[in-house]
Amino acid sequence: MGAVTLQNIRKTYEKGTVLAVDDVSFTVEPGELFGLIGPDGAGKTSIFRILTTLLLADSGTATVDGHDVRKDYRAIRSTVGYMPGKFSLYQDLTVEENLSFFATLFETTIAANYDLIKEIYEQIEPFKTRRAGQLSGGMKQKLALCCALIHKPTVLFLDEPTTGVDAVSRKEFWDMLGRLKQQGITILVSTPYMDEATRCERIALMQSGKILSIDTPANIIKAYPGKLYAVKADAMHPLLHHLRAYPAARSSYAFGEFVHVAFWDDQADDDEALRQYLAGKKHTGIVIKPITPSIEDRFIDLMTAAPANAHATATR
Amino acid sequence: MQPPPASAQAIVCHELTKQFGDFRAVDKITLSVAQGEIFGFLGANGAGKTTAMRMLCGLSYPSAGQATVAGFDVYRQQEKIKQNIGYMSQKFSLYENLTILENIEFFGGIYGLSNQQLRAKSEELITTLGLHKEAKKLVGSLPLGWKQKLAFSVAIIHEPKIVFLDEPTGGVDPVTRRQFWDLIYAAADRGITNFVTTHYMDEAEYCNRVSIMVDGRVEALDSPANLKLQYHADSMDEVFYQLARGAQRGE
Known part of the structure; x- marks a missing residue:
């Protein structure tokens, strides 16, 4: 019991x-x-x-x-x-x-x-x-x-x-x-x-x-599905826009000094392909590294995977 | 109309102090915030943030020191300051028993928008936030995250030079919290200065510069990157912890 x-x-x-x-x-x-x-x-x-x-x-x-x-x-x-x-x-x-x-x-x-x-x-x-x-x-x-x-x-x-x-x-x-x-x-x-x-x-x-x-x-x-990357560049605000427009990215959102990026289908060369894409957008100081997801990453993933009745339940 | 301020500084304060009896809540803080900057105003509970903010918003007279906000003096031009700033907090933002549209009209009216401006602004705001279906619903029925996004948009409805945000994202879910920051960036891109407090240390990283108050004093002030270098820390959480754990006083 x-x-x-x-x-x-x-x-x-x-x-x-x-x-x-x-x-x-x-x-x-x-x-x-x-x-x-x-x-x-x-x-x-x-x-x-x-x-x-x-x-x-x-x-x-x-x-x-x-x-x-x-x-x-x-x-x-x-x-x-x-x-x-x-x-x-x-x-x-x-x-x-x-x-x-x-x-x-x-x-x-x-x-x-x-x-x-x-x-x-x-x-x-x-x-x-x-x-x-x-x-x-x-x-x-x-x-x-x-x-x-x-x-x-x-x-x-x-x-x-x-x-x-x-x-x-x-x-x-x-x-x-x-x-x-x-x-x-x-x-x-x-x-x-x-x-x-x-x-x-x-x-x-x-x-x-x-x-x-x-x-x-x-x-x-x-249980986090797939790999997660932390991405950084000198111009962070444009970086976020470019990442959101990147078709292979399942999700990208700001997380402290980095943007966290997950892909639709995890490929071995995800990070290299992304680096080339960002270089093509004239980004400098690009950092891309694989990271262990946090609880917040998992929460965001679960929330966005099931965009339930986000506003049916308003109050306490 | 007053002439525009000579400098591109939205907030300038020099040794600003507030004394309550024998307690010095704010102790000679000196800082300046540029027009269009996103400035994180951090500190432990009881460090003096709220008292400092009240002075900068023209709600409380300083005991000593100087400050101008939007070019107006905090001693002599409090009313001018109030007209030129926006303010929102986690605790008070909108009237729950008015509809979304009524809140927009109410606050727009207070800030002197004409009917024509109000109509245009209401339409723009509701479209940006995707609230068409909810426009005639009571604000009290909205989820907190939506409410806060709406409150922010209403706080800048009169295109103020500066908006003060007091823990605007407390209790807001992680996805909406990030959407809220998109609104802050968009306002900053339009030239509005964002002066923001938060207990979420990841949000400190989204600021151009950050100050950290401890026991009434500004103990650190720089960009998040420089602060992390200076304190040999990997995150702003660590920087904050190093500075604030030495605090002598509670709230």
């Missing part, structure tokens, strides 16, 4: 006109760090709210720790931890008051589970008499995580904990999750940042309410 299971979950809003979650099924194993990766509107928040029993699915079944989200919602509420995407603690209670409030709600004490939050709480402890509303974004995030952990949950749900957070703080947050995982807590986390996917054991790539792919990050990258 998985720690979290979903079977054919479907959720619509606005009297059925907006499809938010479209027949989603997956299982999270006990102790696993599982990521839902996708942009806004992918259906991540709806799934979190269904699993935390805050929202009912239109159809399908789901369980958390073996409890049904519909029938056994009370059992689920008392054992899981949930950190919503929007800061939801009491702004006019202090740091310490918020923490002891949540501990009391779950019939425990700060002392009982202090080990679990110690490392995180120590960073905000100097501000424990400050009202939560007066904290910086990073400190709010740490407090919210402490409050979600204080009853030693079996499953921790983190909805976009790193959105709007700078690159350095994001790395620190993921380091922290790695250490929590070692304590045996099952973690289900969502993020729109593709580069964070490799921090998870398994991921589901989501777009417009659907799962595009679900596997370990390594396998998802391995």
Whole structure:
């Protein structure tokens, strides 16, 4: 039995006109760090709210720790931890008051589970008499995580904990999750940042309410069809235009300082043919090198291969 | 009409500072941005980016230093600045309960476009974005990526000299995020200066030049290529990490 299971979950809003979650099924194993990766509107928040029993699915079944989200919602509420995407603690209670409030709600004490939050709480402890509303974004995030952990949950749900957070703080947050995982807590986390996917054991790539792919990050990258090249030239903007007009290229898009190019049929001399084409367009400083695709490359590939109802599913 | 600015600089600031009580949010930043440039304004949370941007947009008075935006002074000509810039952010862009057309008319009207100009602009914009079928739908019903592309187009509807973009692509899918940058390039080709903040380090590479703020100061300012050379880094992510991990203050 998985720690979290979903079977054919479907959720619509606005009297059925907006499809938010479209027949989603997956299982999270006990102790696993599982990521839902996708942009806004992918259906991540709806799934979190269904699993935390805050929202009912239109159809399908789901369980958390073996409890049904519909029938056994009370059992689920008392054992899981949930950190919503929007800061939801009491702004006019202090740091310490918020923490002891949540501990009391779950019939425990700060002392009982202090080990679990110690490392995180120590960073905000100097501000424990400050009202939560007066904290910086990073400190709010740490407090919210402490409050979600204080009853030693079996499953921790983190909805976009790193959105709007700078690159350095994001790395620190993921380091922290790695250490929590070692304590045996099952973690289900969502993020729109593709580069964070490799921090998870398994991921589901989501777009417009659907799962595009679900596997370990390594396998998802391995499933990339064909070879991928990184291309650079002195004039990048014209380069992109010329690559898009190149018939043999299946896709080409900007990726940092390079343009990533994939071909329709992988040929041994793809790169040489492309080099000649670009030289013919008077490009200078041409660099073409084969690269290993990233999760984002795979995501783009899946998205463009199945240009689903890109705009039927608008809101969360 | 004011005479055009003497230089081809869209933004010039010299030791621009903002002090809140004993807290110096922005500490003597000096930079200039050329007309038509795509300038990445990066920094950790709490580094002072938003405060600096508010001063440059004419929304907040500096405590010290000088700056001109589109040739107008940030102390004395705030209203002139507002007329000559565009602004969009991830948080606020358009009115969700107005239709696409109504949003275009509303913002175009605010910026003083005539009815004739408005009609032409609406048509042009809806065609460019391929939104004919959606023109009379509420903005709230659009996917985020479409909304952001529309918001950008509306932010430059009056052909401002500069557009300020505050995390315009946060949460946007990877394909639409790239289409958004195509719009930025197209605006830059028309001579509009793009002043943009982002947490996506791959997007930093798309800028002509990038500044990185740490604890209120501009710690680095150059092209992405030169910054990578200077910091012996393979990516802007590494450059950013080297600079920002030393930050003393949070948000």
